[in-house]
Amino acid sequence: MDGYDYLIVGAGFAGAVLAERLASQLGKTCLVVDRRNHVAGNAYDYHNDAGILVHKYGPHYFRTNSDDVIDYLSQFTKWHPVHYRILSWTHGDYWPFPINLNTFEKLTGKSASSAEMVKTLERWRHDIPSPKNSKEVVLSQIGTRLYEMFFENYTRKHWKRDPSELDPSVCGRIPIRTNRDDRYLSDKFQAMPKEGYTAMFDKMLAHPNITVALNTDYQTIRKQITHKRLIYTGMIDEYFDFVYGDLPYRSLSFVPETHDLEFYQPVVQVNYPNDHDYTRIVEIKHVTGQQHSQTTIVKEYPQDFKRGREAYYPIPAPDTRERYHRYRQLADSEPNTIFLGRLATYRYYNMDQVVATALNAFNTITQNQ
Ligand code: FAD
Ligand code: UDP
Numbered sequence: 393m394d395g396y397d398y399l400i401v402g403a404g405f406a407g408a409v410l411a412e413r414l415a416s417q418l419g420k421t422c423l424v425v426d427r428r429n430h431v432a433g434n435a436y437d438y439h440n441d442a443g444i445l446v447h448k449y450g451p452h453y454f455r456t457n458s459d460d461v462i463d464y465l466s467q468f469t470k471w472h473p474v475h476y477r478i479l480s481w482t483h484g485d486y487w488p489f490p491i492n493l494n495t496f497e498k499l500t501g502k503s504a505s506s507a508e509m510v511k512t513l514e515r516w517r518h519d520i521p522s523p524k525n526s527k528e529v530v531l532s533q534i535g536t537r538l539y540e541m542f543f544e545n546y547t548r549k550h551w552k553r554d555p556s557e558l559d560p561s562v563c564g565r566i567p568i569r570t571n572r573d574d575r576y577l578s579d580k581f582q583a584m585p586k587e588g589y590t591a592m593f594d595k596m597l598a599h600p601n602i603t604v605a606l607n608t609d610y611q612t613i614r615k616q617i618t619h620k621r622l623i624y625t626g627m628i629d630e631y632f633d634f635v636y637g638d639l640p641y642r643s644l645s646f647v648p649e650t651h652d653l654e655f656y657q658p659v660v661q662v663n664y665p666n667d668h669d670y671t672r673i674v675e676i677k678h679v680t681g682q683q684h685s686q687t688t689i690v691k692e693y694p695q696d697f698k699r700g701r702e703a704y705y706p707i708p709a710p711d712t713r714e715r716y717h718r719y720r721q722l723a724d725s726e727p728n729t730i731f732l733g734r735l736a737t738y739r740y741y742n743m744d745q746v747v748a749t750a751l752n753a754f755n756t757i758t759q760n761q
């Protein structure tokens with residue numbers, strides 16, 4: 393395993409983009425290790441026993457506003473344009489979500505114009521000029537009734553924290569609309585890789601200068617191998633042997649079911665803020681474009697994180713950030729090492745943001761050559 397220019401820990405977006413750039417643009421040799429038995433990190437998808445394309449680690453809806461990110465990834469995939477439509481199940485019924493004019497009409501029981509919705513929200517919303525947390529950000533937009541219906545319990549279930557203990561950006565990333573746009577996301581480009589994420593990663597990593605070693609944990613090989621530079625995309629606290637204690641994360645358990653139906657539910661994702669122990673049911677077939685007589689759904693159950701489980705979500709909050717900051721200071725003085733991606737920088741990043749940070753990191757490497 394010795395003798396590579398770069399050792400890259402993690403074959404997710406952060407690791408794969410850097411490996412691809414370093415190999416194809418600078419002619420560097422890269423060894424990419426991942427402790428899982430596949431590439432693509434959390435974006436991994438595969439055909440299950442029934443032949444249905446599923447996302448192993450929860451739904452991955454690609455979206456971005458960045459032309460650079462689209463141009464870059466388009467070298468490795470064609471796209472299947474999609475409209476991610478989501479419903480929320482509460483009070484015994486499906487509700488259009490994110491909140492929009494259709495949700496408002498259903499709640500009030502009569503038709504309304506956008507102007508009427510704006511006027512009513514003006515009355516309902518709380519006057520909070522600079523929201524300091526997720527509870528305040530929602531209350532400042534839509535008031536208590538809609539907050540309690542759609543946000544309060546979903547957030548508690550997912551994060552095991554009250555929304556008042558989370559950054560405004562957590563609930564603030566869900567749009568509130570006063571028109572009839574019912575897309576879950578607002579970015580200008582919304583599409584899935586045509587053949588899936590794993591196929592896209594296989595192309596990115598196919599360069600002859602890249603070697604991929606799966607089922608290989610950096611923690612067990614780190615003392616045995618030498619490398620010139622390291623790109624690390626795993627958990628930052630684990631890298632430093634938890635010297636400042638464990639950082640908090642949220643984990644999930646995914647429970648799949650295959651049904652002899654073409655479709656199980658009306659849309660790709662149904663959220664359950666107030667019913668059940670799971671937060672959502674995802675039926676990814678709605679957006680992969682696959683034709684199949686059966687369908688697979690996945691129920692997502694939030695879980696506490698402990699060592700040995702997957703750390704899916706860093707927790708965006710002032711107290712966790714402070715704990716991360718101590719590790720960040722160690723990382724800043726680590727020689728010849730770049731910490732990148734969701735786990736190594738403890739950020740609630742979407743895929744396109746990780747691609748963008750990896751491309752930036754590559755530009756910095758190029759400038760410092
Ligand atoms: P990861 O994809 O986590 O890759 C890191 C890799 O490093 C992993 O494969 C891991 O096995 C490996 N690794 C870690 N430690 C070691 C070690 N010691 N040795 C060897 N290998 C190691 N983003 C979107 O844009 N849209 C979505 O709809 C979306 N939905 C999501 C749903 C869920 C449930 C989750 C958890 C995330 C979602 N994301 C979504 C976020 C997306 O998954 C991330 O932004 C992206 O995958 C991060 O890429 P990464 O390379 O930083 O990390
Ligand atoms: N959220 C909520 N109700 C919902 C959907 C989302 O309260 O029906 C909140 C919740 O705190 C969630 C956050 O908004 O964690 C972001 O939601 P998103 O669907 O973007 O989460 P992800 O797909 O990243 O898990």
